[in-house]
Amino acid sequence: MAAFERILWYANFITTLAVLVRLIQCNLWRTYRSLFLYWLVQAAETPIMLQVPLKSTIYDHMYYVAQTVNLILAIGVVLELYREALARHPALAGFGRRSVLVLIGSAALLAATGIMLDATVLPGQSVIVHRFLTLERTVGLIVLAFLLLVSGILLWFPVNIRRNVVVYITGFVLFYSSRSGGLLLVNLLPRAALQPMSIILLGCSLACLLLWTFGLRKESEDVTTVTGNRSHAAALERLSEQLDQINTAVARFARNS
């Protein structure tokens, strides 16, 4: 491993610890349990992985296990995100519970379209590593697409979103965009490009960790919204009358056209 790559790896490890400290310090680890667990596992994995020689079979096996655990935890993270983002809006939360499978299905369908991109294994590449990276990238894309769909829903409804949730989503969108793109390039480019790609991926990961370290704050949890207000029924009725008027106008137009 090159010196710069090793420095970035250590920097990632230290910043991961900083994110964990931040979550504990701001008492956010109780709210964002999956995020906390995700980075706790990552923090535990890094020192173990550093002990193993990079180009060895045992490293490969440890990488498969670690990344599989990370991806399972990442799915937990995005589900938690979706739940937390809609938590203060009862009607949207109900919709969220029912729509989660539809969203995951759509995200999986989108990610599946990219499976063929790196179907060819280049000379010098391990078939198993190559296929695992394809799988890892596809799950990463599912996470990314799911986050984008959730962002779309959150933006479509005029709701107040907690600043921490925005930071949380932004970080993961950047993290999984860079990771999925990077893993694709690792499979597409010759082995000589592996180290520069690893440096870029570590750099992106560090940027996301820094975003969470400085972006997640205790006071950013305190956005309040009015929910379950019965007076909205009257407004909905007024709205229905207006839509009725539009309807009547277009009906008249259709009769006369």
Added chain:
Amino acid sequence: MTLWIALSWAALGGSLATLLGVVAWMLVRRRRASVDVIDEEWVFDIEHYRAMETLLAQEDLVFLQSQPGYRAEIGERWKRERHRIFRLYFAELKRDFRRLHAEARRLVAHADAESADLVWMLLRQRWIFALRTANLQVRLALAWAGIGKVDATPLIELLEAMRADVSRHATLHAA
């Protein structure tokens, strides 16, 4: 194989770019305090759209053709102008729909858990509205070229469904 890879690039790249584009567009719109949000001064007035009823009526053209001195170019200019004015009204009608729909979304966002099914209804109706207005736009373009006739019935059915759904839910929650 090459074709599959090309298709794969197109499908994945296209879908992700579209998703990212839509999210970025929504973000920009939200930051600009969207025009779709109903402000205190905006008043929806149905009288404004009464003119649409007669704009594309064939009777007027038939009457025009029966007049002495009528020439084909007069008829063409008449049709062109009527279509232009109709489009202006149609654009305003769509903007009003979007405003009212935005208001419905605002209400649903702050509604209680029992209103969860309204979210599905709003999603479905917005999607169908987009499809049907696109359909009407194509028909308007074809009608302008002298092919076919404008049919706004699907849009009307949608608006009727929307009105009925919102009204039903409003009554349910007011009870």
